Amino acid sequence: MKSPLVEIEDLRVEFGSARAVDGASLRVFEGEVLALVGESGSGKTTLIRAIQGLQPMTSGAVRLEGQTATARHRDTVQMVFQDPTGALNPRRTIYEIVAEGLRIARFAGDEEAKVREALGMAGLRPVERFLPRYPHEISGGQRQRVVIAGAMVTSPRLLLADEPVASLDASIRGEILALLRNLVDTTGLAVLVVTHDLGLAWNIADRVAVMYLGRIVETGMTEELLAHPQHPYTKALLSVVPETRQMEQQILAGEIPDPRKIPKGCRFHPRCPVMRSGEAARLGIDERCKSDDPAIIAADTIRGAACHAVELQIRGLRSGV
Amino acid sequence: MTTARTLAWQRTRKAGAATLAEFWRSTPGRIGIIVLGVFVIMAIAAPLISSQELLNPVAARVAGLPQWGTPGDYGPLGTDHLRRPVWDQFVWGSRISLFVGLAATVLTMLIGSIVGVVSGFVGGRLDTALMRITEWFLVIPFLPLAIVLAAVLGRSVWIMIFVIGITSWPSTARLVRSQVLTVKQRTFVDRSRSLGGSGFHVVRQHILPNVSGLILANTTLSVPISILTETTLSFLGLGNPGTASWGKTLEEAFTNGAISRNAWWYYLPAGLGIVAVVLAFTLIGQTLEKIVDPRLADRR
Amino acid sequence: MIELTPQPATRETVLSVRDLHVTYTVASGQVPAVRGVSFDLQRGDSLGLAGESGCGKSTLVNAILRLLPPRTEVKGQVLIEGEDVLTMKPGRLRAVRWTKGAIVFQGALHALNPVQRIGAQIVEPILLHKTEATEAAANKRVADLLEQVGIPAGRAREYPHQLSGGQRQRVLIAMALACDPTILVADEPTTALDLMVQAQVLWLLERLRAERGLTMVFITHDLSVLTYVCDRLGIMYGGRMIEQGPSDVVFEDPQHPYTRALAAAFPTIGDQSSRMKPAGLAGDPPDPSQLPPGCSFRPRCPVAIPACAEIDPPLYDAGPHRKAACILVARR
Numbered sequence: 001m002k003s004p005l006v007e008i009e010d011l012r013v014e015f016g017s018a019r020a021v022d023g024a025s026l027r028v029f030e031g032e033v034l035a036l037v038g039e040s041g042s043g044k045t046t047l048i049r050a051i052q053g054l055q056p057m058t059s060g061a062v063r064l065e066g067q068t069a070t071a072r073h074r075d076t077v078q079m080v081f082q083d084p085t086g087a088l089n090p091r092r093t094i095y096e097i098v099a100e101g102l103r104i105a106r107f108a109g110d111e112e113a114k115v116r117e118a119l120g121m122a123g124l125r126p127v128e129r130f131l132p133r134y135p136h137e138i139s140g141g142q143r144q145r146v147v148i149a150g151a152m153v154t155s156p157r158l159l160l161a162d163e164p165v166a167s168l169d170a171s172i173r174g175e176i177l178a179l180l181r182n183l184v185d186t187t188g189l190a191v192l193v194v195t196h197d198l199g200l201a202w203n204i205a206d207r208v209a210v211m212y213l214g215r216i217v218e219t220g221m222t223e224e225l226l227a228h229p230q231h232p233y234t235k236a237l238l239s240v241v242p243e244t245r246q247m248e249q250q251i252l253a254g255e256i257p258d259p260r261k262i263p264k265g266c267r268f269h270p271r272c273p274v275m276r277s278g279e280a281a282r283l284g285i286d287e288r289c290k291s292d293d294p295a296i297i298a299a300d301t302i303r304g305a306a307c308h309a310v311e312l313q314i315r316g317l318r319s320g321v
Numbered sequence: 322m323t324t325a326r327t328l329a330w331q332r333t334r335k336a337g338a339a340t341l342a343e344f345w346r347s348t349p350g351r352i353g354i355i356v357l358g359v360f361v362i363m364a365i366a367a368p369l370i371s372s373q374e375l376l377n378p379v380a381a382r383v384a385g386l387p388q389w390g391t392p393g394d395y396g397p398l399g400t401d402h403l404r405r406p407v408w409d410q411f412v413w414g415s416r417i418s419l420f421v422g423l424a425a426t427v428l429t430m431l432i433g434s435i436v437g438v439v440s441g442f443v444g445g446r447l448d449t450a451l452m453r454i455t456e457w458f459l460v461i462p463f464l465p466l467a468i469v470l471a472a473v474l475g476r477s478v479w480i481m482i483f484v485i486g487i488t489s490w491p492s493t494a495r496l497v498r499s500q501v502l503t504v505k506q507r508t509f510v511d512r513s514r515s516l517g518g519s520g521f522h523v524v525r526q527h528i529l530p531n532v533s534g535l536i537l538a539n540t541t542l543s544v545p546i547s548i549l550t551e552t553t554l555s556f557l558g559l560g561n562p563g564t565a566s567w568g569k570t571l572e573e574a575f576t577n578g579a580i581s582r583n584a585w586w587y588y589l590p591a592g593l594g595i596v597a598v599v600l601a602f603t604l605i606g607q608t609l610e611k612i613v614d615p616r617l618a619d620r621r
Numbered sequence: 622m623i624e625l626t627p628q629p630a631t632r633e634t635v636l637s638v639r640d641l642h643v644t645y646t647v648a649s650g651q652v653p654a655v656r657g658v659s660f661d662l663q664r665g666d667s668l669g670l671a672g673e674s675g676c677g678k679s680t681l682v683n684a685i686l687r688l689l690p691p692r693t694e695v696k697g698q699v700l701i702e703g704e705d706v707l708t709m710k711p712g713r714l715r716a717v718r719w720t721k722g723a724i725v726f727q728g729a730l731h732a733l734n735p736v737q738r739i740g741a742q743i744v745e746p747i748l749l750h751k752t753e754a755t756e757a758a759a760n761k762r763v764a765d766l767l768e769q770v771g772i773p774a775g776r777a778r779e780y781p782h783q784l785s786g787g788q789r790q791r792v793l794i795a796m797a798l799a800c801d802p803t804i805l806v807a808d809e810p811t812t813a814l815d816l817m818v819q820a821q822v823l824w825l826l827e828r829l830r831a832e833r834g835l836t837m838v839f840i841t842h843d844l845s846v847l848t849y850v851c852d853r854l855g856i857m858y859g860g861r862m863i864e865q866g867p868s869d870v871v872f873e874d875p876q877h878p879y880t881r882a883l884a885a886a887f888p889t890i891g892d893q894s895s896r897m898k899p900a901g902l903a904g905d906p907p908d909p910s911q912l913p914p915g916c917s918f919r920p921r922c923p924v925a926i927p928a929c930a931e932i933d934p935p936l937y938d939a940g941p942h943r944k945a946a947c948i949l950v951a952r953r
Contacts, residue, residue, distance in 0.1 A: 039815035040786075052515050079515040086508035091530045093332050100526070101516040132332040139905040140674075150512070169673040170842060170886040171879075171921075174901020181897065196816055199845075202890045203899040226890050240820035241890065242845035251820045255785050 005190045011060030018259040020046040022214030025299040033191045035201035038211035041256040044194045048160045078151035082163040084143035088135040095131040098150045122149035141172040161193040198241045210234050213267045220303040230305040232274045265290040353604030364415045371412040378403040399586040402577045410565045411590045417566035422548035428486030430540045437497025459491035471559045485550050504531045534613030541606035545599035567591040632663035635836045641697035652910040654680040656860035667837040669847030672857035673906045678840045719746045722804040723797040733781040740777030746799045766795040787818035806838045845887040848872045856880050859917030866943035876945040
């Protein structure tokens, strides 16, 4: 087994009584794209901000290449933000924006060469045209490339991308996604991309982890998970994604609960179609779903779902029932 | 310097020049600068265009100046009840008004900006503490304070500067703090922190550049307030009795019956001078605000 | 999918847009935001308008109810049940607004007045248009509307910030239906909503449309959403409608190169041709103040030919009930 680049174990982030991230474990390997999928309130953004160090964790461990992550590791992990316009200081030139990472790290080498290289890697050519410009003079897609260049300039091993194309026009998303995928394929970069868009996961992700209310509820290889989802939440999500029109729609009632009032037992049980249809009762697990919180999926799990019904099914398969 | 950095620096200079050009293009801004320029030149050139000796009533009598002389009797602005030339009072008085106005504003701006930036950026309990202190200073009435201080420490220009500064900085602090809070929310601040930037780095690189425009505009608009406050204090007799100032001129004109005598040449120049300088600063400040504002917002 | 109530065989034309041109006046000159758009809608139709920034879809829809800023030049005709909105007197226009055509705006925080209770905001058009005779009847209507959009009537006394994003969007829908409009325009109603909430809102819109026989115009930049709710699709680019047709056919077999690229940006999960192959276009959507000569899509078009720089193509026939503004389509 390859050793993971990043390992997160039982991460928790609490804001007072709100449990934004309530025990998440995962691994990211070199040269892969992991898509962290969820709706708002799932905790996905809080999770990556905690990994980046922008958000203090309440408890849990983040390990980079086997060692506990500290501020010194900041260069190894960089972030790409959702809103490229907001992410660039309007009073700084593109050169200065991209060079900022190098300056903070007190880079001793040829700053200009690195900036040019990063801009070139991000597809902004000819580089000269962009160096003296201000953010408001370039387009949205180009701004996002500047953000990516600024993140790549310190040669990071892991990129945390928070909805990298959500604010961009649909026709230009493909280019930015292709850029990210290309960086992964050619430099061995690892990317953890947070998104609500399952189509994006289909486009560029090797693996997917689905989050609900602070927990990872399902994880697996992209094609497997999207073709054969196990967790009822994943199934419902896939059924309403406009891009998958074959499935029967399962529109869940209500919205994701307040993280201050996470339901007892399985956090999904009040909205779970398996519960509501009576299937859980028939399987004899409805009491379990109401009282037992499914175990946190371990970081080294390749394919797993935090669901009592799924667990029952797997145990049934194993014992040949 | 590497070529890219030179390019970037040139770009910054061009942007600065563009701001100045934009400023000059606006009519109110231009009027403001010209009017202010006239008064500043007058204040600086005071020794050249007027004399100070005749401000001494004894010297004025010795020199044989008329009492209540009209501009026709003794030009260009006649004389007052103590035979002192009004022109000299006007020119030398402008120095006090401008100096106190500017010095007090610098004090206000320094204290207000530092408190505002620290409070807004650091947040938490420090913010709460600083804001309570700010509010305390906000409610101090400047007039009783000035009177008390003048009684205790004597009357002087520096007391006036101190009083104005001490009572004006709170509103600047609150304004700056709210702007800092807004800028702090912007994603590029997050980005800087995620790149590993320290608090100092973020404040210097990102907060200050996006707040400095507001501070400048606010400062420019504070100057007229300071000048008017100084005028009020001088009018009430709290300024240095020895030096001429527009406020003092107005007070003396008022007390000695210039209005009933219709000695307009005595009070009009000082009054109009104050109005003109205040207006000039206001026009400049408003123009600056307009230029600065669209730049703070994203263009697209 | 909801079963649509069967429509009567001959349906009247409820909305007719004829050669609409909208030009904004800005500091730097004139900006043509809409350049000759025409379409008809029969009662019960639902038209989806898709396009990216600067394509003119929002401008088009605001033009229909004359909600554009003062110095905007509008040419052409917009006929709602036979009356031209663009030439109506202000009194008639005010009467028509909300009773004949209503807009559901994007439910972001800004669409609702944060200091007014939601019940008061929904009742406002009812009282203005005297849709109900008494205040009591108006309030009852508000309660009914809230129930219809899935919000308990008791919540009418709450303020917008007490509601979630999805609930605010429902309030906007209730508000739009307050005066029983003939035409409902939804301007990006599900943007900024989560997947599941989006599905709930789409389902609601579709149900309301079927129950009330509403004629709908649905605007979005998310092409995949439109195929759910709309029978017809109009793709906008550079102020023009560059493709029109039944929604499923247009999405599955786009005729215009832009539509093809746009559809490819919403990959079908399970389709191997998009796996690890994100598809996009180079360049950016055009700036309406700086459109290129000839076809506005030519700079980004993967199959452009020299003639494309000279001709700005009109909509050519591209199959049964289908049109596309591309000279390659005309030549087929």
